[in-house]
Amino acid sequence: MTIEAIAQRARKAAWELAALDTETKNRALRAVRAALERSRVEISRANAADKRDAEILVDSGQLSKALAKRLDIEGGKFDGILSGVDDVIRLADPVGQVGYAMRLDHGLDLYRVSCPIGVLGVIFEARPDAAVQISTLALKSANAVILKGGREAERSNRALVEAIQRGIAEVPGVPPGAVQLISTREEVREMLALDEWIDLIIPRGSNELVRSIKDSTRIPVLGHADGICAVYIDRAADAERAAAVVVDSKAQYPAVCNATETLLVHREALSRVLPELGRRLREAGVELRADADSLPHLPGAIPSTEEDYGTEFLDLILAVKTVGSVEEAIDHINRHGSHHTDAIVTEDAKVAELFLSRVDSASVFHNASTRFADGFRYGLGAEVGVSTNKTHARGPVGLDGLVIYKYRLYGHGQCVAQYAPGKRKFLHERIEAATPPSPQAPNEISPSRP
Amino acid sequence: MTIEAIAQRARKAAWELAALDTETKNRALRAVRAALERSRVEISRANAADKRDAEILVDSGQLSKALAKRLDIEGGKFDGILSGVDDVIRLADPVGQVGYAMRLDHGLDLYRVSCPIGVLGVIFEARPDAAVQISTLALKSANAVILKGGREAERSNRALVEAIQRGIAEVPGVPPGAVQLISTREEVREMLALDEWIDLIIPRGSNELVRSIKDSTRIPVLGHADGICAVYIDRAADAERAAAVVVDSKAQYPAVCNATETLLVHREALSRVLPELGRRLREAGVELRADADSLPHLPGAIPSTEEDYGTEFLDLILAVKTVGSVEEAIDHINRHGSHHTDAIVTEDAKVAELFLSRVDSASVFHNASTRFADGFRYGLGAEVGVSTNKTHARGPVGLDGLVIYKYRLYGHGQCVAQYAPGKRKFLHERIEAATPPSPQAPNEISPSRP
Numbered sequence: 076m077t078i079e080a081i082a083q084r085a086r087k088a089a090w091e092l093a094a095l096d097t098e099t100k101n102r103a104l105r106a107v108r109a110a111l112e113r114s115r116v117e118i119s120r121a122n123a124a125d126k127r128d129a130e131i132l133v134d135s136g137q138l139s140k141a142l143a144k145r146l147d148i149e150g151g152k153f154d155g156i157l158s159g160v161d162d163v164i165r166l167a168d169p170v171g172q173v174g175y176a177m178r179l180d181h182g183l184d185l186y187r188v189s190c191p192i193g194v195l196g197v198i199f200e201a202r203p204d205a206a207v208q209i210s211t212l213a214l215k216s217a218n219a220v221i222l223k224g225g226r227e228a229e230r231s232n233r234a235l236v237e238a239i240q241r242g243i244a245e246v247p248g249v250p251p252g253a254v255q256l257i258s259t260r261e262e263v264r265e266m267l268a269l270d271e272w273i274d275l276i277i278p279r280g281s282n283e284l285v286r287s288i289k290d291s292t293r294i295p296v297l298g299h300a301d302g303i304c305a306v307y308i309d310r311a312a313d314a315e316r317a318a319a320v321v322v323d324s325k326a327q328y329p330a331v332c333n334a335t336e337t338l339l340v341h342r343e344a345l346s347r348v349l350p351e352l353g354r355r356l357r358e359a360g361v362e363l364r365a366d367a368d369s370l371p372h373l374p375g376a377i378p379s380t381e382e383d384y385g386t387e388f389l390d391l392i393l394a395v396k397t398v399g400s401v402e403e404a405i406d407h408i409n410r411h412g413s414h415h416t417d418a419i420v421t422e423d424a425k426v427a428e429l430f431l432s433r434v435d436s437a438s439v440f441h442n443a444s445t446r447f448a449d450g451f452r453y454g455l456g457a458e459v460g461v462s463t464n465k466t467h468a469r470g471p472v473g474l475d476g477l478v479i480y481k482y483r484l485y486g487h488g489q490c491v492a493q494y495a496p497g498k499r500k501f502l503h504e505r506i507e508a509a510t511p512p513s514p515q516a517p518n519e520i521s522p523s524r525p
Numbered sequence: 526m527t528i529e530a531i532a533q534r535a536r537k538a539a540w541e542l543a544a545l546d547t548e549t550k551n552r553a554l555r556a557v558r559a560a561l562e563r564s565r566v567e568i569s570r571a572n573a574a575d576k577r578d579a580e581i582l583v584d585s586g587q588l589s590k591a592l593a594k595r596l597d598i599e600g601g602k603f604d605g606i607l608s609g610v611d612d613v614i615r616l617a618d619p620v621g622q623v624g625y626a627m628r629l630d631h632g633l634d635l636y637r638v639s640c641p642i643g644v645l646g647v648i649f650e651a652r653p654d655a656a657v658q659i660s661t662l663a664l665k666s667a668n669a670v671i672l673k674g675g676r677e678a679e680r681s682n683r684a685l686v687e688a689i690q691r692g693i694a695e696v697p698g699v700p701p702g703a704v705q706l707i708s709t710r711e712e713v714r715e716m717l718a719l720d721e722w723i724d725l726i727i728p729r730g731s732n733e734l735v736r737s738i739k740d741s742t743r744i745p746v747l748g749h750a751d752g753i754c755a756v757y758i759d760r761a762a763d764a765e766r767a768a769a770v771v772v773d774s775k776a777q778y779p780a781v782c783n784a785t786e787t788l789l790v791h792r793e794a795l796s797r798v799l800p801e802l803g804r805r806l807r808e809a810g811v812e813l814r815a816d817a818d819s820l821p822h823l824p825g826a827i828p829s830t831e832e833d834y835g836t837e838f839l840d841l842i843l844a845v846k847t848v849g850s851v852e853e854a855i856d857h858i859n860r861h862g863s864h865h866t867d868a869i870v871t872e873d874a875k876v877a878e879l880f881l882s883r884v885d886s887a888s889v890f891h892n893a894s895t896r897f898a899d900g901f902r903y904g905l906g907a908e909v910g911v912s913t914n915k916t917h918a919r920g921p922v923g924l925d926g927l928v929i930y931k932y933r934l935y936g937h938g939q940c941v942a943q944y945a946p947g948k949r950k951f952l953h954e955r956i957e958a959a960t961p962p963s964p965q966a967p968n969e970i971s972p973s974r975p
Binding site: 089090091093094177179183185187192193274275293295297313315316319320322323327328405409420424428429431432433435436437438439440441442443444446447448452453454464465466467468469470471479480481482483484485486487488489490491492494501503 | 539540541543544627629633635637642643724725743745747763765766769770772773777778855859870879881882883885886887888889890891892893894896897898902903904914915916917918919920921929930931932933934935936937938939940941942944951953962
């Protein structure tokens with residue numbers, strides 16, 4: 076099948092998915108889970124083959140050990156995949172939620188109801204379990220999805236998606252084009268050009284992947300390229316809290332996007348906060364790169380360069396900079412950060428509010444580690460990705476990020492001409508009941524209808 | 526100033542606007558209104574000069590009479606502009622609304638709070654009153670805006686924007702870069718390339734304008750190019766309702782995007798519904814282009830071509846097509862429509878629900894004219910534009926479409942390491958109170974702070 080045919084098949088599937096009720100979608104998810112369980116041996120065999128080839132690449136230095144390790148989906152990992160499907164079944168249906176309901180006039184009711192976006196193109200690296208997570212989240216939100224996994228996991232991905240497709244095929248009404256897999260970079264390139272058929276691209280992987288995708292498509296992209304997060308220690312910071320928050324933000328798991336890369340310190344807090352904080356960071360193995368004013372307070376630190384303040388280290392390295400005011404800290408973050416997650420440590424609630432209002436980032440924290448920026452920790456149930464976009468969805472994105480809405484108007488033959496100046500007036504009265512007459516369509520029309 | 530300097534000035538203004546409270550924004554809006562009122566003579570003089578030049582263009586056939594007429598902002602039109610500012614002052618503040626609030630743990634509260642998008646680039650044609658409407662909506666939603674108006678209204682736009690800027694300058698804390706005007710196509714071209722500084726482009730004008738902008742920028746565009754709306758008359762349609770809805774949808778105001786261009790009729794309704802409907806449409810001056818099956822039921826109609834079903838006539842022309850089922854109607858609309866607004870006329874609620882669920886359009890109506898798709902009629906208070914996008918905002922877009930959200934987390938020094946497996950568990954308890962500790966920041970920090 077050509078990519079265009081795949082995309083059109085997805086589009087057709089999306090139109091059918093949009094009319095499914097919650098129970099049918101959950102039945103499909105249970106069938107997917109059962110099919111994965113039944114295909115365990117086959118999936119394991121495919122995964123073993125991928126891992127064998129990856130080991131050869133590791134030995135020859137063409138693949139990192141860390142990436143090769145992430146290929147594994149056998150044993151406990153496989154049980155985790157199955158229980159992940161259970162989690163998605165338990166999530167509330169994001170479709171059919173009424174966000175706005177207005178009686179325009181007697182017998183003329185308007186409902187803004189959440190509905191799927193349509194067709195998602197999801198490009199992910201290494202981890203084959205992402206194929207299951209994404210497919211099940213798409214199914215729950217009634218979106219069709221075209222998946223492209225990492226080359227190293229090609230056989231695992233194929234085995235997983237074939238099992239998913241067998242599960243879907245068992246449930247009447249769920250279209251077979253709901254989940255499809257493509258496999259080459261050339262196919263991805265073609266997919267990114269199909270803005271007529273595909274509504275949203277979600278890249279999950281390295282900064283390079285995200286950036287290259289953002290640069291080569293007109294389809295909206297949900298994601299983030301960089302994660303240059305900062306912690307600002309205010310002059311009214313509690314020294315113990317500052318140390319705890321900074322060490323966790325930097326060192327608890329430095330390889331991820333919500334780890335902190337820049338530490339800003341108010342000049343008046345340097346001597347009070349930095350010596351103990353510096354000691355604990357050194358203990359955690361963090362290399363400190365400090366500006367001229369903070370350097371004397373950080374034994375063992377090396378001088379920073381301007382470039383350090385715009386670098387996502389993803390490693391145990393922290394750039395330290397002195398600022399004269401909270402305004403200077405805000406300005407630094409807005410100009411040099413990546414609008415992902417930034418925190419202030421202060422006991423002054425007014426300063427905190429200024430920081431939280433003016434820092435233009437998806438997540439802004441008062442006295443908490445930047446590492447909390449995460450869909451699970453936020454209680455969203457599942458994370459589709461983290462977005463630094465300024466429209467649609469921002470920050471950790473849950474299932475809500477995979478829906479949009481449509482306006483449904485229920486009338487009795489009304490015409491706009493009836494409401495011309497001097498004639499009828501609109502009522503515009505909020506409707507309290509949260510559901511339209513029938514929020515979800517029947518899956519089929521009864522043949523006995525006259 | 527270069528366009529890049531203008532955009533950077535807007536960005537800086539946006540960061541300051543984001544921290545303003547409702548009262549300050551309304552004070553600025555009142556000052557803008559007063560400044561406009563004070564500048565009435567000066568604006569009128571600029572408008573008269575624009576109109577004089579436009580008349581010359583009309584006489585030489587270079588400008589349509591309709592466009593020239595839309596330039597006028599004197600007399601009653603000017604009063605309308607002033608009362609439009611009053612309307613925006615009365616609108617609820619879209620910023621600071623809590624959409625999600627979760628207690629992650631005791632003393633660790635998360636709020637998802639609406640906030641401005643940032644910098645808007647708005648390109649509009651002819652009507653200079655749009656400059657005021659857009660500037661005031663932007664101010665109310667705390668977005669900075671860069672305006673580009675039509676060339677014919679250049680002096681009027683400049684006079685209006687200068688008055689607006691004088692009003693803004695009177696209110697401490699409101700940055701002067703909040704509203705800026707650019708004037709040449711070359712400047713627009715440059716602006717569309719500044720995706721680093723500008724967050725959203727809103728084109729208001731002809732399809733050609735919207736399409737050419739969508740084709741030449743990577744910045745998200747809020748708008749719609751086409752409005753190919755359809756009405757489907759089901760076999761269970763009431764004939765009188767069908768006639769009323771179709772005549773209003775087509776003929777009440779044919780030059781706008783929510784006017785209907787395509788009529789789909791169930792085969793079994795042809796003989797019952799079309800003769801009377803056709804008579805009324807002819808009476809309203811509508812030219813009918815019908816397929817072979819519907820043609821015999823429509824005296825005076827001419828045969829349609831395939832092209833007619835993909836054309837936005839914006840005129841008293843209607844393409845009529847016969848379908849064998851609601852599914853065929855849905856499929857036709859999804860493939861040939863523009864996902865703007867589509868209606869079904871039927872007395873069968875189940876068929877209506879299928880149509881409303883499966884038609885992939887921003888607005889889907891049961892027994893109502895497509896002409897109702899409009900921000901004012903929807904009760905949104907003000908219309909920023911109509912969007913056929915699948916992300917962020919869809920359909921008539923109110924002030925809500927100019928905001929996004931950020932996550933604010935209020936802690937007491939918590940670290941992610943405390944929540945490692947086997948340690949503390951997240952509470953994840955919904956917070957009922959709808960406001961974070963202090964949803965809006967003070968405009969300045971008290972100098973008496975220790």
